Amino acid sequence: MVYNGVNESESLVYNNIPCALARSAHNHSPTPVGYDTQTPTKNYRLRLYAAPEVTFLLGDRVEVYRGGRVFIGLASDSFYYDSHSVCVMEIGEVRENDND
Numbered sequence: 595m596v597y598n599g600v601n602e603s604e605s606l607v608y609n610n611i612p613c614a615l616a617r618s619a620h621n622h623s624p625t626p627v628g629y630d631t632q633t634p635t636k637n638y639r640l641r642l643y644a645a646p647e648v649t650f651l652l653g654d655r656v657e658v659y660r661g662g663r664v665f666i667g668l669a670s671d672s673f674y675y676d677s678h679s680v681c682v683m684e685i686g687e688v689r690e691n692d693n694d
Contacts, residue, residue, distance in 0.1 A: 614643040642683040650681040
């Protein structure tokens with residue numbers, strides 16, 4: 595989300611970047627500031643891996659296209675290694691990819 599002093603609006607930051615999703619029982623994602631709705635119990639967390647120059651900020655909306663499905667959710671802040679960056683993505687919706 596981008597705030598221009600009056601309104602918030604979505605802005606595309608990355609498109610078509612290589613990435614990977616992984617399941618982990620120990621993922622944790624804090625609630626972004628401004629999101630005051632309770633998280634439905636259907637939400638779950640995956641780790642999102644990308645190149646080290648890719649930065650995700652807390653609360654970024656992310657769509658990952660994998661295997662005929664689209665995973666949609668919110669990202670945590672990125673953590674960086676020499677070879678990659680990683681964040682936790684809280685999945686709120688999964689749908690079929692109609693473009694596949």
